[in-house]
Amino acid sequence: MVVVTTIRRDVMTLPSAELGPSNPLPPLRPLDEAHRVDDRDREALPRDMARQIGYEPLRDVLPERVRDGYGRHRTSRTTDTIVIENDRLRVTVLPSRGGRVASLFHKPSQRELLYRNPVFQPACFALNGAWFSGGIEWNIGATGHTTLSCAPVHAARVTAPDGGEMLRLWEWERLRDLPFQVDLWLPDGSDFLHVGVRVRNPHEKPAPVYWWSNIAVPERRRVLVPADEAWHFGYERRLRRVPVPEHEGVDRTRPPRADLPADYFYELPDGQRRWIAALDDAGEGLVQTSTDVLRGRKLFVWGSGAGGRRWQEWLTEPGTGGYCEIQAGLARTQLEHVRLDAESEVTWLESYGPLAADDASARTVHGTDWAAARAEVEDRLERALPRADVEAAYAAWLPHADTEPGEVLHAGSGWGALEVLRAGHKPAGTPFDESTLGxxxxxxxxxxxxxxxxxxxxxxxxxxxxxxxxxxxxxxxxxxxxxxxxxxxxxxxxxxxxxxxxxxxxxxxxxxPSLWPLLRCLAVADQQAGNRERAADRYADAFDDLCRERRDDGAVWTAAMAALGRETLAALLGVRRTAEARTVWRRLRPVIRERGRFRLIEAELLLAEGDREGARAVFDAGFEVADLREGAEAIGVLWARLTDEALPARYDFRMRPPVTEWRADPD
Missing domain, CATH: 1.25.40 (Serine Threonine Protein Phosphatase 5, Tetratricopeptide repeat)
Structure with missing residues (x-):
């Protein structure tokens, strides 16, 4: 019996960390410094790539706020979901977490096609902090994980191209000030989820656009893509062209064989069908394909090193199978932004589904003949979902992109409604109602x-x-x-x-009447100008003013004290004003001093005071810096100042090759 496609609300219960309040200090500096190309490599890049890498990179993540109020204590919590289902697939979407697809379950084979994280554990990977691993995320904005990773989006039912139901997700992306939508539908009886995407520029000037669909899949897969070359980018910030599949004697299409975390951005020839697949030992797994506008394909691996394995544990829980990421984007690499002309839009269609195999096919897919392996996957994809059918689905979807939504299933932020109110925008198909203003x-x-x-x-x-x-x-x-x-x-x-x-x-x-927000901003300006002593003065005055002004011990004031206290301590220790730093430390609320981030600061303070044994005791007692930044080396830097011993595994988050000297790291 054919089951007609349905869309319904549901809930999902997971061990989850609480997100907590956002950082109340305006982010005047970017969090992410890891995804920048070394100047030595720029001259050798293709001209269009070099131009797009240099096209309006972010100075900061304003107007967003940094989300760093989460911890690592998890309790059982429920979150709202929206389920799209036919007789072949069940798709679970998280509208309160950026519209992420948490699960893509294939019913006939009883297989989960994605890596499904068994916990919700935020970590500092998004452009504005909180991010979590697993599923399919829609990354829009700028190089990195979207600021919407842990934020709500609007969701509603819409009529699908086949007359059934379609789920529309939409929001106003604030880094680039652009509205976008993601339409998901399952044709009755289809093994493939179709996803129509539209990004619009309603303004009178061009805008830089970034998009990468990020798909987490189990790590023990072979990743296949129609390319013979890739651009390798690691945390040493070097971008270089390498062969596919084998580089330096290692088959890099098999994620467990990698040594260090790295990106591989594939060079797909012009005219080549766009697809990427992750297949297990039996030759089965997930394939993603799209119309040609979504030109880029990528593999991210954590690597077999201690740091990569530690991050895998950090983002989920010990004993859980690892994952890698296959991705699809508008440019060849994630280091680029593309131009979207004034009052224009960009649209495309993606499709996600299973690939099955027999024994002969599996042997070919995992064989040493790369051309044959690719051809086998492309042939199976063509039989499962012909390229012409993807183009036809795209053509059928486009007229429905403007269809006004029906039943609202979830509300996003009120920022889009504010922009519509200001400029009189009327983006067809994605209403930003005044009722969402807050x-x-x-x-x-x-x-x-x-x-x-x-x-x-x-x-x-x-x-x-x-x-x-x-x-x-x-x-x-x-x-x-x-x-x-x-x-x-x-x-x-x-x-x-x-x-x-x-x-x-x-x-x-x-x-x-309130001085500390202004003094803090001026302190950041002093730091940028190289006036570290005056910055320390202003930070100390700001913290003193905050302590006098604080009205209660609620979440908002605690977040303010933690954020300003952390920056003040760093500024004072940076100019060796240890006694003043200790005074600030004593004035912090005990609940703040107990956090892992502040335990690390305490160890640094003790070392600055000459108490090496006390600093070592902090490490020996153990701590977890919940908001440790991707690529940050602060823990290792301090450990190296304390001892020549090897960095303990619990503190080893290193994502780049060993270096002779640890670099200074503001995080």
Whole structure:
């Protein structure tokens, strides 16, 4: 009996860490420094690649906030899901976590086609912090994991091209100020999930666009792709062309054989069908294919080294099978951004489904003849889902991309509604209703309607700052009140106008009832200018002001104290003002001092005070830095200052080859 495709709400229960509050300090510096190309390699790159690598990289992640309030204590929690199902596939989507596809289950074979993480454990991999592994994520914005990784998106039912039901996900991506949508549907009786994607630029200027669909699959697979060359990029930040499948005597299409974490961005010839597959020893597994606009394909491996294995454990739980990532993107590499012209859009279709095999096919897929292995997979893909059918599905979907949604299944943020209210945008098919406007958007609505930014009704950390040119213009013409000047300075900083930002913050200091947010911003400006002593002074004054102003021990004030305390301690220790750092340490709330991040800082403080044994005792007692950044080496740097002993496995998160000297690491 054919089961008609259905869409329904459900819940999923997992051991989960709490996300906690966002960092209330505006992120004036980027978190991610790992995905930058060494200057030595730029001249040798193809011209278009070099141009796109240099096309408007991020200065920071404004207007977003950093999400670093999570820990590593997990309890059983439920989260809302949306399930799309026919008689062949069951697709589980997480609308509160970026619309990620958590599961793609093939019913006839009783196989999970993705790597499905058995826990929800945030870690510091997204552009703005919190990210989790597993499933299929939709990465839009800039090089790295999207800021929407742990954020809600809008979701609703829409009529599918075949007359059935389709799930639409949509949001307003804030780094590039662009709306996008992801339409998922399962034709009745189909083994393949179709995904139509549209990114729109409603503005009068071109915008840089980034998109990579990131698919986690079990690690013990062979990854096949129609390419003979790839661009290798590791955490030593070198980008170089290498052969596929074998490089330096190792078959790099088999993830467990890699030594260190690395990306392989494949060179697909023009005219070649776009696809990538991850197949097990029996030659079975997942294949992803798309229309040609989605040109790039990639493999990410964790490697067999201690650091890569430790990260695998960190993101899930010990004893869980490892995973790798196969990906598909708009450019050849994730280091690039492509241009989207003013008032235009880019669209494409992706398809995800299973590939089966017999014994002969499996032997070919895993054989040493790479050309034969590729041809075998492409032939099986053509039989399972012809290229012409993908093109036909895309053509059938396009007229439905503007279809207005029906039943709303989940609400995203109110930021899109604010932009629609400001500019009168009416993006067909993706309504951003005024009903979604909330407390975060309220002062900006008032600025829009009255021309004045409201002063706060109660004392507390400032809200989020909007930094797009149109909002900056409104702040510049608004009455120059302290909070307005604070937000204006943040917007000017984001635009690269450091001198004006500093002037705005200094003007605000004269009348502001709350000094610490301004002093902290000025301290960051001092650090960037190389004035570390004055930065330390301002940080110390800011922390002192925060301690006087704090009204309670609730989550918001605790987050503010933790964020400012961490930066203040780093600034003071950086100029060897150890006694002042100890004073700041004592004023931190005990619940903050107990966190793993602050245990690491405590060890550094003890070492600076000359108490080597005390610092070593912190390591021996054990700690976990929940928000340890991808590629960060802070733990290893401090350990190397303490002892010549090998770094204990529990602290080994190294993602690049050993170096003679540990580099300084601000994290």
């Amino acid at each position: 407390e975060a958007q309220a002062p900006w609505v008032e600025l829009l309607r009255t021309g004045a930014f409201p002063e706060p009704r109660r004392v507390g950390p400032p809200g989020e700052t909007l930094v797009a040119p149109h909002w900056r213009d409104m702040l510049e013409t608004a009455p120059a009140k302290p909070l307005t000047e604070y937000h204006l300075g943040v917007a000017q900083w984001h635009a690269g106008d450091v001198a004006q930002a500093v002037r705005s913050w200094e003007r605000a200091l004269e009348l502001a």
